[in-house]
Amino acid sequence: MKRILICLLLAASTMSACNKFLETEPEDFVTPENYYNTEADLRRALNGVYNRLIDNFGRMYSRGLFTYLSISDEFFFKSITINNIRVMEFDAGQLDIGRFWETAYQGIDRANLLLENINKPKMDETKRNVIKGEALFLRGYYYFLLVDNFGGVPLKLVSTKSPNEAFLPRSTVKEVYTQILKDMLEAEKLVSDINGYTYNETVTQTAVQAILARVYLTMAGEPLKETARYKDALEYADKVINSGRHSLSPDYKQIFINHSQDKYDLQECIWEVGMYGNQLGNAQLAGAVGIENGLECPDDKIGYSGGSVHPTARLFSLYAATDLRRDWAIAPYRYVTTNGVTTKSNYTAAQIYDRTCGKWRREYEMSTPKNRSYNSTNFPVIRYADVLLMKAEAENEVNGPSAAAYNALNMVRRRGYGKPLGTPDAAVDAPAGMDKAAFLAYIQDERARELSFEAMRKHDLIRWGLYLSKMQSLAAEITATAPSGLKYAANAAKNITPRNLVFPIPNTELTVNRLIVQNPNW
Incomplete structure (x- = not known):
């Protein structure tokens, strides 16, 4: 399947040290000076930016981001009783955390290098802008993964030219989100409409808009608590809904069967990692x-x-x-x-x-x-059902539990029960007459039901300010109710403390960058 191709390694740090051992310069050696000369070069470089979403070591969407990097109250790992990341017992030297950090910054550096050379080849300007938009979005998305998991991180907006470059201090969470919005909002104007594709592994306009709704909702919650962003989240969820490009697939299970069978569903699945x-x-x-x-x-x-x-x-x-x-x-x-x-x-x-x-x-x-x-x-980064639930949540925060909020929520629920999406059904629809707090609590549970195992629960609990309390209560529940041979399922929850709202800055970064300050209690 899949449109992401094997990319050429374009990291600038590999460009030194060769010709002092050789009498002649190798003719097939890739450098920025002899690359980026054609549209095909730009597209191969763009594939390299996408490529970091799939880490060979399994720390990104190939494995880690939806399993051991997203421990929450929805799952535990089988027979894990020793100290490791799967029971939330680790420190700043943990290999997977370090590799996650490094891989995200590799994606950022590749995006920076591409953007610096975007105007080099002679080519159709519309096609050039599409490539630029996708690179901008992906840079913003890598930073979103980083700030969501580590807090403030260094903002590096130029490619690495030399290993002797000055190190950067951590930017604040606010500064990182400001850059994320700058990149994604510019990308929204440049990328293509999904109607021009038969696959959904490429970033398109509704993908950018859907992720922007997620970014805005995150900014509205912990740790920034910029509640005015709920209005922005509502605007961007509505952009996706009103685009007419997406809808709920009628059969919930078929979404995931399609993934296993290498089939595309552009109506439900807005953006997937291929x-x-x-x-x-x-x-x-x-x-x-x-x-x-x-x-x-x-x-x-x-x-x-x-x-x-x-x-x-x-x-x-x-x-x-x-x-x-x-x-x-x-x-x-x-x-x-x-x-x-x-x-x-x-x-x-x-x-x-x-x-x-x-x-x-x-x-x-x-x-x-x-x-x-x-x-x-494939792994679905964002589905239309998520957009509807973000719409319901943001609508509730801005206007209370309105008819529009109920409608978005109930469409997801009806599909979950195999009911007609547009027909009210008292047996499955959310209870009428809820106040704002009760409606939010209902959405929180509905997101857990709809998006289970899709790398969203930990993220949601943190932005709602519920991660610590939910994990602490989970530890008590499992200890009290699980069969004796499965009480170890509480181990991860027991190990959660306030420091686990973010990962530690990896020791591999702290060792070389003296401007970096570690997260509290790590």
Whole structure:
């Protein structure tokens, strides 16, 4: 599948030290001076910016960002009782945290280098502007990932020319968000309409607008608490809704089956990170969606997963029994192999903690042979359902629980129960007459139901100021109610303290950059 291609390595830091060992200059050596001469060069460089969303070591959207980098009250890791990141026991030397930081800055540096050379080739100006817009957005998005996870970070807006360049101090959270908005708002005017594509791995106008709604909602909450931004979030959610480019897919489970089958759904899925292949060939752009967070299966032909990500009973109990999303998001069965024969084994009603994530099921994958650790399943960064729920939340904050807020919320709920989207249904619609606080609480639960395992719950809880209290209460719940052999599921929640609202600045950065100050209590 997938439109992200293998890119040439364009980092400027690789451009030194060669010709003093050689008598002649290599003719195929890539530098900014002999590159960026054609539209094709710019597009290859842009692929390199996208490429950092898929880290070969699994710290970005290939694995980490939707699993061990997003621990919340919706899941725990199977049989993890020792000290590591999966139980939130780590320090500033943790390898995955450092690699996450480095990979995001690699994406930023590649974007900076491309933007510095954007005007070099002679080419169609509309096409040039599209490439510029995508690069600007991606730079802003990498900074969004960084500020959301680390707090204030150094703002580097020019490419690295030499390892001897001066280091930068941390910018404030506000300063980083100001740059994010600058990049994304400019990008909105430059990128293409999604109607011109048959795939959704490229950043398009509604993708920029949807992410801007997310950015504004985040700015309205913790830690900035710029509540005036709710109005901006509402404006940008409405831009996506009123564009007419997107709608809810009628069948919830089909969204994720399509991912596993390498099919595109541009109506529901506004922007996806594209994975490619299964890491068995030369291309190193595969991911682990449905493997790290997959339905337990020991059979390679069906699609192996150790089933390491398990839902909490709290998440399970948020769904009504008639909510079709429950038994899709949370697997009602696993695969077992007996005497060489693999069959489905249904969980009992008491086996809530035994269940695994079921959104992406490898049994639907069509590419063979199947790799135990990698696949080509895309990850949805933002879906239309998320936009509707952001619309409901922002509308509630600006105008209270209006008819427009209820309508956006209820469309998502009706789809979750397999009901007609435009027809009121008292059995599934949100209760009428809620006040502003009650409506917000309802949205908070609905986001957990709709977007479970999609890397949103931790982000949401932090911006709502609920992360610490939710994790502390989760630890108590699991300790009191989980089966004796599964009480370890509380370990991550028990280890959460106020410092965990952000990750530590990695030691690899602190060691070389003396201008960096560590986050509190790390």
